[in-house]
Amino acid sequence: MHIHKYEKWWLTFGAAMLIAFLVIVGVSAFHGGTHPNNSKWTINYEKVDEIAPFDNPGVHKVEGKDWDYEVVLVASAFSYNPMEIEIPVGSKVRFIATTKDVIHGFEVAGTNINFMLEPGYVSEKITTVDKVGEYVIVCNEYCGTGHAMMYSTLKVVD
Ligand code: CUA
Incomplete structure (x- = not known):
């Protein structure tokens, strides 16, 4: 007699669980997925050129x-400003980077410098470059x- 009632209850319960699951997935994706690594502060990406320190890359x-050099870097489709970075070996460097348009990457191959640059976010890292050489930076x-x-x-120079 009551089977029909229970079925209905289970259907409702199942639907509620599905919704709850989707909400949890959605919320955690939003909170965890949209913040680039090393992001410390936000910026109006349409005015990057006018906002310090990005007005002077x-x-x-x-x-x-606590660091010797600051490298201010602006990414845009499809280049970096500056095009070339030169630092004396052994320097402690603060890398500060952002993008003017879409999501870009900033990976210095062979080092621990690897940013995701997302519009509206500024990524930073302080690191010491301790090996002379020419490193390729890729998106x-x-x-x-x-x-x-x-x-x-x-370029890390002696
Ligand atoms: Cu910029 Cu890929």
Whole structure:
């Protein structure tokens, strides 16, 4: 007599569980998935060129800080500004990077520097470059037709 009632209850329960599951997946994807690694602060990506320090990309020697150099880097489809980075070996460097348009990557091959650059977020890392050499910087996030041509160079010099 009551079987029909129980079936209905189970259907409702099943549907509720499905919704709960989808919400959990959606919420955790939103919270965990949209924040790039090394992201410390946010920025209006449409005004990157006007906002310090990105109004002055490049390698800057700094005084009175825990690091010796700041490398300010702006990615856009399909290049990096600056195109080439040169740093003396043994320097402690703060890399600060963002993107002006779509998601890009910033991976210095052979090092622990590997950012995902997402519009609106600034990624940072302080690291010491302790090996002389020329390192290839590649975009490791697919960003469009010019993705494969998007690279730059880090020169660590004596
Ligand atoms: Cu920029 Cu791929």
